[in-house]
Amino acid sequence: MDRILKEDIGYLANSNMIDWKELTGKSVFITGGTGLIGSQLALTLAEYDKLHNAGIKIYVLARNQEKAEKIFKDYKEYVCVVFGNVRNKIVVDENIDYIIHGASITGSKEFVDFPVETIYTGIDGTKNVLEFAKEKKIKGMVYLSSLEVYGITDPDKKSIQEHEYGYIEQMLPRSSYSEGKRMAECLCVAYGHEYGIPVKVARLAQTFGPGVSYADNRVFAQFARCAIEENDIVLKTKGETYRNYCYVRDAITGIFCVLTHGKINEAYNIANKKTGISICDMAHMVSEKIAKNKIKVVFDLGDDLAKLGYGPTIKIALDTSKLENLGWKAEIELEEAFERMIESMKETR
Numbered sequence: 138m139d140r141i142l143k144e145d146i147g148y149l150a151n152s153n154m155i156d157w158k159e160l161t162g163k164s165v166f167i168t169g170g171t172g173l174i175g176s177q178l179a180l181t182l183a184e185y186d187k188l189h190n191a192g193i194k195i196y197v198l199a200r201n202q203e204k205a206e207k208i209f210k211d212y213k214e215y216v217c218v219v220f221g222n223v224r225n226k227i228v229v230d231e232n233i234d235y236i237i238h239g240a241s242i243t244g245s246k247e248f249v250d251f252p253v254e255t256i257y258t259g260i261d262g263t264k265n266v267l268e269f270a271k272e273k274k275i276k277g278m279v280y281l282s283s284l285e286v287y288g289i290t291d292p293d294k295k296s297i298q299e300h301e302y303g304y305i306e307q308m309l310p311r312s313s314y315s316e317g318k319r320m321a322e323c324l325c326v327a328y329g330h331e332y333g334i335p336v337k338v339a340r341l342a343q344t345f346g347p348g349v350s351y352a353d354n355r356v357f358a359q360f361a362r363c364a365i366e367e368n369d370i371v372l373k374t375k376g377e378t379y380r381n382y383c384y385v386r387d388a389i390t391g392i393f394c395v396l397t398h399g400k401i402n403e404a405y406n407i408a409n410k411k412t413g414i415s416i417c418d419m420a421h422m423v424s425e426k427i428a429k430n431k432i433k434v435v436f437d438l439g440d441d442l443a444k445l446g447y448g449p450t451i452k453i454a455l456d457t458s459k460l461e462n463l464g465w466k467a468e469i470e471l472e473e474a475f476e477r478m479i480e481s482m483k484e485t486r
Contacts, residue, residue: 138180138211139484141477142347145386146177150184154390154465156397157185162192163276164232168223168266169239170197171204173348174281174341177389178237180208183215196229198240223262227269235396236278238266241318244354245311245448252313259317260324267328270336278336279396280325282404284380285315286340289451296456299340299404303453311448322404329402337399339392342408342455346385346474347481357382360420361479364428365486369435376417379452381408384469384477394465406455409467412474413454419471427475 138146149155165182169175179197186193195216199205202220209216219229223240240262242248242255263280270278290303305315328334345357363370383391391407399405414422420434457467469477 139347139481141481141484142177145347145477146180146184149177149181149386149389150188152390155181155393157189157191159397160185160191160193160235160393161189163234164194164196165235165237166196166198166229166233166269167237167239168198168262169241169281170199170218171201171208172239172243173385174344174388174392175237175239176208177348177385178239178392179216180212181389181393183209183212186215187212194231196231196233198223198227223265224258225265227265229269233269233273234276236266236270236275237281237392237396238263238278239281240266241281242314245314246354248311248314252310255313256317259314259321263321263324267324267334267336270334271328271332276335277396278325278334279392279399280321280336280338281392282318282322282338282340283315284340284342284406284408284453284455285448286318286322287453288315289449290453292452296410296454297406298456299406299459303451306449326402335401337395337401338404339395340404340406340455341388342381342383342406342412344383344385344388346469346478348385349478349482351482351486356416356419357475357478358482360423361475361482363432364423364475364479365483367428367431369432370420370424371435371437372417372420373437374416374450375436375438376415376420377450378448379413379415379454381410381413381454382471382474383408383412383467384474387467387469391460391465391467394460394463398463405460405463406457407460408455408457409470410454410457411467412471414471422472423475426472427479
């Protein structure tokens, strides 16, 4: 574990935005357990249990044994790794109190190249988790969704609340992700209504920080690599898409807040409302403030951007008032988020 990630996990294990009293003595099952968010959820619980002997039982569902062993090597006695694929039936003999379902295909290029797999991982995976939740008679569950469920919204709106939706072009392969997320949310609510599953939905803005792989191809990771390697940032679009972001540590406190205090069958946006920025402006911020003008922003506009996995140009900022009313707040803004992610990437590349 690199220095920045270790610092964040330690911070989270002492955060008063997490209801540790409610989690003490409980069992928590996390899918997508080796992903950026899933792993840090598990590490946070493990660190708290290690510090306070809180009796928290942590189970993570993972496909890659080598990756799981590397992530949780310092917490072997606190984290039980269940190897399997979320698209298959989930089998755990022990009692489970809480579930956080984060398993998903996340690469934009994969949405285009493997739209069928993207859809079925979302829908079949969520069905299997919900059936598991029904079997275990859980106390609570959070489904990790995305800002992409909002689609293309009114560009004149300053922020988007949880009930305000835009348009998704379902005839595009890339829409496999956003439409799949919408259907998975609907499936969660259906199970909540018909079977009484106490499920809530967390809609995350793009989230980054320590733990992001050096090889990650999402825009924030590309910009970070350019700053580290002192390469110019090359934009294939005009960079007009505008959205807000979230630092991983803030996302973790938000997810736990939704898990323990959110209302059943409701959705909550998780983002830092102070981080709204266009792709173009973010590129210039990295080149000027992070890389200290050692690199510049270059435009190389492509022809068929859909094949590269680029989504449509959107302007969307998530309104987080609903989550803030539960006692949550974001703490890390965009420039600091980049600086911390870059320090982490330097150590782990």
